[in-house]
Amino acid sequence: MRPSMISTRATISLAVCLAVLTAVAVASAEEKAKEETSKDAPATTAKDTPEATATAKPDSVPALTPAVTPSGKVVLRENLYYYDAFNRRDPFRSLVDGAFNQSDRMDMVNLSAVQLVGIVRGEVDRFALLEDAMGYSYILRVGDRVHNGSVVSIGEDELVARVTNFGQTTTVRLRLVGR
Numbered sequence: 129m130r131p132s133m134i135s136t137r138a139t140i141s142l143a144v145c146l147a148v149l150t151a152v153a154v155a156s157a158e159e160k161a162k163e164e165t166s167k168d169a170p171a172t173t174a175k176d177t178p179e180a181t182a183t184a185k186p187d188s189v190p191a192l193t194p195a196v197t198p199s200g201k202v203v204l205r206e207n208l209y210y211y212d213a214f215n216r217r218d219p220f221r222s223l224v225d226g227a228f229n230q231s232d233r234m235d236m237v238n239l240s241a242v243q244l245v246g247i248v249r250g251e252v253d254r255f256a257l258l259e260d261a262m263g264y265s266y267i268l269r270v271g272d273r274v275h276n277g278s279v280v281s282i283g284e285d286e287l288v289a290r291v292t293n294f295g296q297t298t299t300v301r302l303r304l305v306g307r
Contacts, residue, residue, distance in 0.1 A: 147193050147194060148194060148202065148204070150193065151193065151194045151195075151196055151202045152202060154196060155196045155200050155202060158196075158200070159200055236273060236274055236275045237258060237266045237268065237274045237275060238274070238275040239274055239275065239277075239289055239291060239300050239302065240300075241260050241261065242258040242259060242260045242266065242302070243258065243259060243302065243305050244256060244257070244258055244286070244287050244302040244303060244304050244305060245257050245258065245259045245304070245305055246304070247282060247283075247284070247285065247287075247304065253269060253270075254269070254270070254282040255267050255268065255269055255282070256268045256269075256279070256282050256287045256302075258287075258302075268282075268287070269282070270282055274289055274291070275291070276291050276292050276293055277289050277290045277291035277292055277297075277300075278290060280299070285303060285304045286301050286302060286303045286304070287301070287302040288300070288301050289302075
């Protein structure tokens with residue numbers, strides 16, 4: 129970048145900063161003047177104060193001077209974009225509403241409390257369909273964990289699992305109901 133461009137950018141940045149500082153100084157001087165008039169003291173305007181006259185910007189650059197609202201806020205630029213949210217959902221609200229229902233089902237299948245009601249055979253894998261006394265269904269494959277053990281194999285009409293209770297490993301066989 130050429131040195132002349134750098135100095136031009138620096139001059140513009142400095143002019144913008146100076147304009148903002150001027151607007152802030154004018155706003156604070158106006159607030160002080162309002163406070164003094166509310167106390168029934170002789171008031172001086174912001175234009176009469178030495179700080180405001182020392183930092184006042186000439187009228188040759190009106191585009192760089194930010195506007196000051198009556199509430200004292202400095203507006204650097206006008207908001208030209210407005211988002212119309214009518215008939216649209218809030219983008220910050222969760223897509224999932226409501227509370228989650230707690231289930232009273234067991235986390236792991238207790239093989240002493242279920243019965244084998246079906247076996248589904250696929251090309252590669254077999255699935256065992258189990259049902260407990262409350263009507264909850266479970267689908268198990270070979271290697272799935274059950275209460276204190278895991279499923280070892282699924283045959284044509286039975287499920288075989290290895291279960292360890294109190295240090296003793298036993299083999300549990302569940303046969304299809306109705307056979």
